[in-house]
Amino acid sequence: MERIKILIVMTIHRKIFVGIFSAIFMLGVAFPSMAGESKDSFQPGDFILDHIGDAYDWHVLTWNGHHVSVPLPIIVYGKQSGFKMFMSSKFHHGSHSYQGFSIAGEDHPNKGKIVEDATGKRPVLDLSISKNVFAIIVTMAIMLWVFILVAKIYANRGNQAPKGLQSAVEMALLFVRDDIARPAIGYKYKRFMPFLLTLFFFILISNFMGLLPVIPFGANVTGNIAVALILASMTFVITTFSSTKIYWAHIFNTPGVPWWLKIPLPIMPLVELMGVFIKPFVLMIRLFANITAGHIIVMGFFSLIFIFGGMNVGMGFGASIISVLFTVFMFFLELLVAFIQAYVFTLLSALYFGMAVQEHH
Numbered sequence: 001m002e003r004i005k006i007l008i009v010m011t012i013h014r015k016i017f018v019g020i021f022s023a024i025f026m027l028g029v030a031f032p033s034m035a036g037e038s039k040d041s042f043q044p045g046d047f048i049l050d051h052i053g054d055a056y057d058w059h060v061l062t063w064n065g066h067h068v069s070v071p072l073p074i075i076v077y078g079k080q081s082g083f084k085m086f087m088s089s090k091f092h093h094g095s096h097s098y099q100g101f102s103i104a105g106e107d108h109p110n111k112g113k114i115v116e117d118a119t120g121k122r123p124v125l126d127l128s129i130s131k132n133v134f135a136i137i138v139t140m141a142i143m144l145w146v147f148i149l150v151a152k153i154y155a156n157r158g159n160q161a162p163k164g165l166q167s168a169v170e171m172a173l174l175f176v177r178d179d180i181a182r183p184a185i186g187y188k189y190k191r192f193m194p195f196l197l198t199l200f201f202f203i204l205i206s207n208f209m210g211l212l213p214v215i216p217f218g219a220n221v222t223g224n225i226a227v228a229l230i231l232a233s234m235t236f237v238i239t240t241f242s243s244t245k246i247y248w249a250h251i252f253n254t255p256g257v258p259w260w261l262k263i264p265l266p267i268m269p270l271v272e273l274m275g276v277f278i279k280p281f282v283l284m285i286r287l288f289a290n291i292t293a294g295h296i297i298v299m300g301f302f303s304l305i306f307i308f309g310g311m312n313v314g315m316g317f318g319a320s321i322i323s324v325l326f327t328v329f330m331f332f333l334e335l336l337v338a339f340i341q342a343y344v345f346t347l348l349s350a351l352y353f354g355m356a357v358q359e360h361h
Contacts, residue, residue, distance in 0.1 A: 044300070044303035044306070044307060047299065047302075047303055048295075048296055048299045048300065051220070051295065052223060052292055052295045052299075053220070054130045054131055054132045054220075054224060055112070056072055056074060056088040056091070056103065056114070056128060056130055057069040057070060057071050057072055057088045057089070057093070057131070058070040058072065058131055058215050058216075060215070067093045069093070070215055071087040071088045071089035072087070072088050072128070072129045072130065072131065072134060073085065073086075073087060073088075073128065073129045074086050074088050074090075074101070074114065074128045075126075075127040075128050075129070076101055076114055076123040076125065076126050076127070076128060077123055077124050078100060078101065078119070078124060079118075079124060080100060080116060080118035080119060081099060081100030081101060081116055081117075081118065081123075082100075084099045084100070084101060086099065091103050094112075097117050100117050100118060101114055101115070101116055101117065101123065102114070102115060102117055103115075108120075110122055114126060131219050132219050132221050132227065134216060134219070135216060135217070135219035135221050136206075136221060136227070138209070138216045138217075139202060139205050139206050139209060139221070140202075142205055143198075143201055143202065143205065146165070146169060146201075147169075149165065150165060150166050150169045153165075153166045154166070172200070172201070173197065176193075176196055176197055176346065177189070177193065180196065180200075180343070181350050184347065184350035184351045184353070184354045185350055185353050185354040185357065186354060186357075188357050192238070192242075192350065192353050195234070195238060195349075196346055196350055199234075199235075199345065199346050199349060200342050200343070200345075200346040201342075203222055203231070203287070203341060203345055203346070204338065204339060204342035206221040206222045207222055207291060207334075207337075207338030207339075207341060209221070210222070210223070210291070210295070210338075211331060211335065211338065220291065220292065220295055222287055222288075222341070223288060223291035223292035223294075223295055225284070225288050228283075228284040228285075228287045229284050231283070231284070231345070232280040232281070232283040232284040232287075233280060235280055235349040235352060236277075236279075236280035238353065239280075239349075239352045239353060239355075240276075240356075242353060242356045242357055243356040243357070244356065244357060244358070244359070246358060246359065247355060247356050247357075247358065250272070251269065251272040251273060251275075251276065252266075252269045252272070252273075253269070254268050254272055279348075279352060283348055283349070286341075286344065286345070287341055287345055290337060290341050291337075291341060294330070294333075294334045297330055298327055298330050298331070298334070301323040301326045301327045301330065302323060302327065304319050304322070304323045305319050305320045305323050307319075
């Protein structure tokens with residue numbers, strides 16, 4: 001009976017997909033082709049890269065060739081132009097220069113970045129508030145608001161049972177403490193709790209914010225290689241400066257390893273020493289790749305609408321049905337991935353801290 005049920009379900013699902021694809025092509029026959037009507041064909045690669053990349057303004061939409069965006073502050077210092085501060089709207093979406101600075105074009109090695117007109121190079125100092133920087137500031141503001149508010153609630157309610165926001169935050173705090181810090185680090189976990197909590201909530205909130213396509217959300221913060229690098233570097237620095245003699249003794253004289261792997265060629269010590277630097281690198285790549293891949297997949301489904309629509313308006317309508325369905329599915333999957341990546345990054349950081357402060361047994 002179970003096999004029969006499975007076959008029936010598979011048959012129904014197959015018929016549904018066949019019906020959807022058939023509808024696409026039927027719509028394609030019913031509507032006239034749009035090929036050749038548009039002067040500028042849709043470029044999915046540029047569309048996706050523009051979404052996952054950083055920018056000096058917050059692009060909202062493009063209507064009849066006009067870009068609608070929210071400008072952000074530009075703060076730069078160049079050798080020739082000096083210190084300047086203005087809004088990114090002065091660049092007119094990269095088509096104009098302003099006060100000796102401009103945004104590099106397609107054929108420039110620093111494409112999309114601010115360059116000094118006099119030298120053609122990047123400015124000496126670029127403290128501009130880009131889209132990712134602004135999203136980080138918003139994330140920090142949300143974290144401060146939540147934790148300060150919850151702290152005040154604890155102070156006012158005393159030992160009463162938590163409720164509302166307090167209950168949700170307490171559940172997350174206990175999760176990080178009891179399921180991540182304690183098992184991975186041991187009784188010395190308290191000294192690392194502030195960093196682990198900050199790390200967990202920053203990645204989690206940033207990931208959730210990146211899924212909402214409205215200002216000030218929608219930025220690919222944790223999918224930015226520089227942000228992932230800084231987070232991994234902080235884990236590396238804390239691990240290194242918290243390490244004990246036993247930690248380094250296990251690296252240079254790994255116990256339980258045959259002596260001929262240590263002398264005369266220090267094979268195992270070199271492998272273990274490489275592992276010290278590979279661990280934070282893996283942390284960076286895992287966070288960057290997983291978050292960026294999710295954004296690329298979602299934008300890829302959106303691109304299918306315009307690709308099929310460029311060939312035939314009916315096929316565009318038909319493809320939109322599948323694209324929207326898969327996008328909704330990916331959205332809920334990304335909610336899970338957002339939590340998993342925050343959990344994994346925090347857990348691995350805690351494991352590295354635990355290895356650094358381990359005691360001799």
